[in-house]
Amino acid sequence: MMTAQAKIPENTDLELDYSEAFHFPQGMAGFSDAREFGFIYEGHGNIVCIQSIDQPEAAFLLTPWDEERLGSTPVLANDLCDCLAIKDQKQVMWMLVLNPFADEQWVTANLKAPIALNLETRLGVQCIRQDPDLDIRYQWMQQPA
Amino acid sequence: MLVLRRKIGQAIQINENIRIVIQDVQNEHIVRIGIEAPLDVPVHRMEIYNLIQQENKSAGGVNALKWLKGKGASHDDSSSENT
Secondary structure (H helix, E strand, O other): OOEEEEEEHHHEEEEEEHHHOEEOOOOEOOEOOOOEEEEEOOOOOOOEEEEEOOOOOOEEEEEEOOHHHHOOOOOOOHHHHHHHOOOOHHHEEEEEEEEOOOOOOEEEEEEEEEEEEEOOOOEEEEOOOOOOOOOOOEEEEEOOO | OOOOOOOOOOEEEEOOOEEEEEEEEEOOOEEEEEEEOOOOOOOOOHHHHHHHHHHHHHHOOOHHHHHHHOHHHHHHHOOOEOO
């Protein structure tokens, strides 16, 4: 197993399996050097943390797109399909970036820039959508006590 | 800032692999441009990109995993989604 170490809060070393990392060819907006991400599941509901291996300060909480609440998933633009090596839109797994720090009462979700993943090729991209009506801080769930 | 004058159909080359072509000028104020760039170069309207950049910096960071390990753990018992 190829592993990589990332420094996370309080200088704890976190060991991530490189072979299971997802490659984000475009990085994340604001963290363009963060290209390799390990997924960390702590067993809490359907929230996962993606931790950058190459830019330790880049870590995000993700949760799957919920069609019941949000309607059907977005359509991935052709250039991003190429970026993820996607041949069929059904291959795309959509996830939302959660922000637990923006609001005291709510954990918010960014509907304007969800994450598209290809689980087969382990590629990911943050897809910035142009629709001005999309919430950047959609009230996703109440802050846990 | 480098400022260049270009006519419709003319292009600007950046590095080996990025090309910007002036497509059209509408109503004297709106310029349509075409951009060819490698797949690993994100191209966005600046005002939207800046918004997402700020939101990512607010949402993502060294405290994300800490939150998940701490507060996120109590989410398991929570059924308080905003439906």
